[in-house]
Amino acid sequence: MINFQYLRTTTAKSAIALLVKDKNAKFLAGGTNLIDLMKRGVTAPEKLIDINHVPLKQIEQIGNKIHIGALASNSAVADHPLIKEKLPLLSWALQAGASAQLRNVATVGGNMMQRTRCGYFYDIEMPCNKRQPGTGCGAIEGFNRMHAIFGTSEQCIAVHPSDMCVALVALDAEVVLANAKGERKISFKDFHRLAGDTPQLDNNLKVDEMIIRLEIPVNNLAKNYHYLKVRDRASYAFALVSVAAALEISNNKIIDVRLAMGGVAHKPWRLTASENFLKGKEAILSNFEQAAQLAMQDAKGFGGNDFKLKLAPNTIIEALNLAKSKA
Amino acid sequence: MEKRMLKDDNDRVDGILKVTGQAKYFAEYELPGLTYGVLVTSTITKGRITALNTKDAEKAPGVIAVISHLNKPSATAYEQEGGPQMKIFYTDRIFYNGQPIAIVVANTFERATYAASLVKATYAKEEFNTDFEKALKDPKAKKLQGQADYKRGEENAYKNAEVKLEERYFLPIETHNPMELHGIIADWRPNNQLTVYAKTQGVKATQGTIANVFKIPMENIQVNSEFVGGGFGMALRTWPLEIATVMASKHIGKPVKVVITRMKMFTMVGNRPAAIQTIGLGANKDGKLTGITHRAYGETSTYENFTEGVVNMAKFMYQCDNVNTSYAIVPVDLGVPIWMRGPGEATGAFALESAIDEMAHALGMDPLDFRIKNDPETDQQKNKPFSSKNIKEAYKIGAEKIGWNNRKNEPGSLVEGPWQTGYGVSVGVFNANRGKASVKGTLKADGSLLLQSATSDIGPGTGTGMTLIANRLMKIPVNKITFELGDSSLPPAPSQGGSATLSTVGSAVNDVCVALKSAIAELAANSNMDATANFVDVLKKNNLPQIEITKESQGGKEKDNYSMYSFSIHFVQVKVHSLTGVVKVSKIVSVGDSGTIVSPKTARSQMLGGAVGGIGMALTEESIIDHRYGRYINNNFADYHVPVNADVPEIDVNFINKPDPYINPMGAKGMGEIALIGFSAAVANAVFNATGKRIRTLPITPDKILA
Missing domain, CATH: 3.30.43.10 (Uridine Diphospho-n-acetylenolpyruvylglucosamine Reductase, domain 2)
Structure with missing residues (x-):
């Protein structure tokens, strides 16, 4: 070996x-x-x-933030009463990922650090700029059914495979990182990167750093939420497209809204334009449809994944419908 | 072994062993001095090996030998003219990407794995094509006849029919992917004595193949394969990797174990070949079929031809005076395919049973009524009566259980929010065979019965079925009956394939039991005992510890007089999400018409497995190749999607359970294949009924629904 x-x-x-x-x-x-x-x-x-064995498994509320240690297991987070009550979107997203056996051992930090599942990345006999910069991208003109439609580069069209991260980016999470000198805190949306000219880098964690914990602000989004994952089979499959949707609704008016997508980009994809459009509007289908269209403005297909150009907005609409109708 | 813990007589005889980990599979045998082999595979798709550098591998820690075409250890048949083209380690030619080109043997699996990565091949590459559709379109590409053309009445009569359709159906490569990985342990000892622990559907076939390749007597070879963790057809031959392992053991004089990785399961042990089929159907306005044309192309390799029964069903399933079929195979630069559950018939049934549904729709008829209207009384192909056929009864049972009357003939009629509901039906059919097998029966004075035959159990529950046959004939409790299999030294039996084991070996069990009974009766008469005396008393009175009888059994003329098939009807209800394109199979009713059901529990399990496999074929399974490189992209269990529990609804299994009067003494016909055959069409038909979208390319994934 x-x-x-x-x-x-x-x-x-x-x-x-x-x-x-x-x-x-x-x-x-x-x-x-x-x-x-x-x-x-x-x-x-x-x-x-x-x-x-590093003691970073805590799941607790400190002030108005929920802290989750980097080594808490996916299932410990998903099943924790505090998460189920206050951040149910995160719990749902976690349960949509992998299998029970994997969730039992996979950690929060590991989930953030997982690599793409692009087949070209895994087969060392095929080209992949992410695995071996300069060898080319096998997927752009090859099998790209699972691949990105947003923020792609000529170097790489891989997607980040996580479900958990889609919920975290929607929930305005922050990541606490540490090196020998001390800690720093960055917004979760800035943790992962687009491929650009450096597809070998998935995220902005520096080589001397360790993920310590997540901090997630408590919100009013625990009532009307949904994590909708569209995949080729009902469990244990990566997302074709997934949508994390959460709404704060008062008198059918959208007070706050969070939308993020998975399976569409090199990083969990927050739909800021759609959110801005929906804020203050009525929670009705026509607005959901417009929001979905807004989300698709810069989308680009590569042949095998062209269907995502239709599936993605449809999934946004359906996730919003399901979030809204949640009792 | 403690395996007599049955709750009731119908339980699997080896169920406890399997769920408690006591059942021993080939890879679990530990022999003294066992070594581990790992195969090095080609990274190009076609060409020649111009150099093979094995020095680094040979120097790596723990390595015992590196074997390749450079040092080909003697395999007599390979040294002679003729034989297979892809002679492992006897050719420098590369026929496909992932072809084994060397084996590294080391004292641990990890060391062998590492050393295998150090073997470096240099190639002279040649142009290749792994794209079946491209080969089909290329007029220069070879197309070989796979089956004699068939014609009854007028050719292409559908073209002149009052109502006609012609459609094309595409099935991608599917890979068997049993849970148990493939491999073998080979222990070649002095004087050309060989013991292997194999994963095989036929211990005698494995024994025969090895004897042939190495030209040693059959009796020198002992093949053991008591438990097999799923085969689905992929263990119906001895693969080059197994020959390589035997070669390695012969070369180093030590036992060698090879267990391949999941990735290699896609390239070394076959697959269900891709197929493109055209169906032409013609009917009159009253809904009688007037013409059926079924043309199929199947994929094969360049180094070996593979054919299967893709167009068989079209010839007899429906009453129609004008039928013609053709079937050709198209070589591409991939590994050779092999039968996969329901083999060609499952491929053919997807196309034919989809087309039948399309015709019913074109006629404005309920597809069930259309099938019943065209159900034949006799087999028009063979011009013989069916030995037994209860299709109409099966239609009725299935329709009632699925709630067929809730179905609307107009597609897209049942809508609830974003979900559309549809119902579909399809027929499956497969030859009901009876081959030749021998069974040895030993009736003992302790009241037990031992039955032995070199048959296999790849999962269906062979031992359970055989035990029940004996139990009913001999009135011996099941916990006093042992059935031994998976051992090449036992009386011969064919490989487990083509749904024939229960019929073939079961008949031999029947015959042995009948013979044992008359032997006991004779002994009783000779010792002045009552003819009905218990065999224990008879043996004791005669001071006999046991009596043994071996019987060879096979069918007779009945095959000449009757057309024998097993049938199944699959009803499914699906829900299709109009926004996301997700298809959920929400209800399944399968009805088997396969004669007497000998073993109700394992028969039901077969049907459950067939339905699960059918969901996979219909909705999820596809082996994807990047044709630029000739390499598989999704060769793992995360990306090759077999159905998971969440994809499978409750499956309502029903049997007609009426004996076939002719096939064999039990009246039982096989059912391993029919459990799957046709299922994928039932799903496609239900999807059409739900949405109005006709998907003719499997699997039916969300993107195809949204397209």
């Missing part, structure tokens, strides 16, 4: 210290994606730093 060093640590500080020592080191949490990538030869870290 390809040998690697396995290290285990129990504090974030020591984990970061180990990480900076070796640029070929990677953190190992649930390993549900990383181990696959190692088996397929996509990545070959020289050191795996097992951080599962």
Whole structure:
């Protein structure tokens, strides 16, 4: 086998210290994606730093924010009473992802860090700019049914596969990152990147940094919400398109609204223009339809994924319908 | 082994073993000195290996040997002229991407895996084509006749019919993907003695193939395959990777185990070939069929031809005086296909049963009425009566259970919010066969019966069915009956395929039991005992610990006099989301017409599995290739979608359960294939009924609904 060093640590500080020592080191949490990538030869870290014993599993409310530790498991978050009560959109999105077995071991931080599921990325015999910059993109003129319609580049049209992240971007989450010198906080929407000319980079986490926790403001969006994931089978499949929708409605008027999409871009895709359009308007179908059209302004298909140009607005409309009609 | 924990007589005899992990599958055997093999595969699609650098691999830790065409260990048949083109390790030619080109053997699986990654091949590449549709359009590309053309009455009569249609149907490659990965353990010992632990649908077939390739006597080879974790047809032959493993064991003189990865399951063990079919149907305005034309093209490899019964059903399923069929195969640069559950008939039924539905719609008829109106009394192809056929009764049962009267003939009539509801029906049919098999029966003075035959169980519950046949004949409790299989030293039986095991081996069980009974009766008479005396008393009185009888059994002339088929009717209700294009199968009623149901529980399980496989064929399964590279894109369980629990509604299984008077002593016909055949058309027909959209390309994914 390809040998690697396995290290285990129990504090974030020591984990970061180990990480900076070796640029070929990677953190190992649930390993549900990383181990696959190692088996397929996509990545070959020289050191795996097992951080599962670092105490970052908290799920708690501090002030008006809910804090979720980076090592809380997907199922622990999805099933936590605080999340179900105050951030049910997040709970639903998590439950739409993977399978129960995977959710039990996959962590919040790992979910954010998972790589694309593009088939060209996984097959080391085929070109992929994300895996090996400069080799070309197999998907642009190849099989691109699962691929992006927003924010694509000539280098890469891969999508970020997470469901959880779609809800988090909609919920205005923030991410706390740490390096040896201290912590910084960034908006969740700025965590992931577009492919641009650097498709090898999925996000803005620096090489010496570790994800510590999420902070999510409590909101009034826990009543009318829906996470609608359209996929090829009813469970355990990545999204063709998914929509996180949440509404705050008063007298059928939209006070606040959040919309984000998955399966359409290199990062979870927040629909700001649609939200701005809907704010203050009536929660009626014609407005939902207009909002959906607004969301599609810069969309571009690549052949195999052209159907998303129709599926995406339809899914936005249906997610808003379902969010609105939730009792 | 403790396996006698049955709650009732119909339980699976090996159910407890399977759910408690005691059932031992091939990969679980640990032999002393076991080594591990990993196959190196080609990364080009067509050409030649010009150089193979194995030095780094040979030097890697734990590596025992690297075997390739450079050091081809002796396999006598491969050294002779003729034989298969793709002789593993005997050719430098590359026929497809993912072809095994070397095997690395090491003392651990991980070390073999790593060393395999160090083998570097240099190739002379040639132009290739893996695109079946492209080959079909290319006038220069080879097309080979796959089955003799068939004609009854006038050719293409549909073209002159009062009502006519001609449509084209496309089925992509499907990959069997049983849960259990493929592989083998081979232990070649001095004096050309070989033991293998295999995953096979036929221990005798595996034994025969290995004997042939290595030219050693059959009796030198012991094949064990007691439990198989799903086959669906892919274990009906001995694959090159298995020959490679035997070669490796012979070469190093140690047992070698190979278990391939899920990725390699897409390239090394076959698939259901893609098919393009055209159906022409003609009918008069009263709804009688006047012409059926079924033309099919199936995919095959360049190095070996594969054919299946794609156009069989069109020849006899419906009453029609003018029928013609043709079937050609088209070679592409991919691995050779193999039968996959319901083989060609499932492919053909998708097209024919979709077209029948389309014709009913064109006529403004209920598709069920249309089928009943054209249901034949006799087999017009063979010009013989059916041995048994209860299709009309099956239609009636299924229609009632699904609530067919809720269906509206006008598509798109049942709407509830964004969801559209539709109903569909389809027929499945498959040859009811009876082959030749031998069973040894040992009746013991302790009151037990041991039955032995070199048959297989890839999951349907062979042992359970055989035990029940013996139980009913011998009046011996099931917990006193043992049926042994999956061992090549037992009396011979054919491979488990084509839905024939229960009929074939069951008949031999029947014959052995009958013989044992008369032997006991004779013994009783000779020892002045009552003719009805219990066999235990008879054996004891005669001081016999046991009696043994081996019987070979096969059918007779009945096959010449009757047309024998198993039938199934699949009814489905679907819900289609008009905005997202998602199709949910919301209700399933399957009715099997396959003679006597010998083993009710395992028979029902077969039908459940067929329906689940049918959902996959209809809605989710497709092996996708990037034709620029000739490589599979979705070769894993995350991206190749077999149905999950959430896709499967409750399945209502029904059987006609009337004995076929001719086929065999049990009156039982096979049902492994009919459980699946036709199902995908029922779904496509229901989707049409729900939406008015006719999808002729499987699988019916959301994008096709939205298109």
